[in-house]
Amino acid sequence: MLNYPHVALDFMNRDHQEFDALRDQLLESLNQSPLDLDKLDARLDDLLDHTRHHFAEEESRMQAAQFPPYPMHKGEHDRVLADMTTQMEAWKRGRDAEALKNWLKKDVGNWFVNHVNTMDFITAAFIASRS
Numbered sequence: 001m002l003n004y005p006h007v008a009l010d011f012m013n014r015d016h017q018e019f020d021a022l023r024d025q026l027l028e029s030l031n032q033s034p035l036d037l038d039k040l041d042a043r044l045d046d047l048l049d050h051t052r053h054h055f056a057e058e059e060s061r062m063q064a065a066q067f068p069p070y071p072m073h074k075g076e077h078d079r080v081l082a083d084m085t086t087q088m089e090a091w092k093r094g095r096d097a098e099a100l101k102n103w104l105k106k107d108v109g110n111w112f113v114n115h116v117n118t119m120d121f122i123t124a125a126f127i128a129s130r131s
């Protein structure tokens with residue numbers, strides 16, 4: 001479980017909780033021996049799908065509310081989705097479980113906590129104040 005704040009919009013809090021749970025399940029699967037590659041691949045696909053939807057929902061709400069820093073927030077979403085796709089392709093090619101675990105634990109974990117604390121927190125407060 002990651003430590004991150006609640007934001008002013010419920011749908012975002014639900015998405016964040018789901019993201020955190022999917023990441024935990026993946027880390028759990030990576031600690032199993034032997035590794036269940038099919039299960040890992042399916043869970044990675046779930047994480048990518050979830051993240052795409054979660055980002056798209058935030059983006060449409062930001063646009064509807066004419067959130068001025070939209071391009072900055074959207075730019076970070078795009079960068080994260082590109083990185084996620086690259087990491088998953090590398091995993092499917094090389095099956096390097098340590099690299100995948102490291103990425104999920106550190107890169108994804110740190111990014112998520114930082115993103116919720118900054119961009120999502122401010123975005124949710126802005127949208128909530130307008131609706």
Ligand SMILES: [Fe+2]
Binds near residue numbers: 058077120
């Ligand atoms: Fe976001």
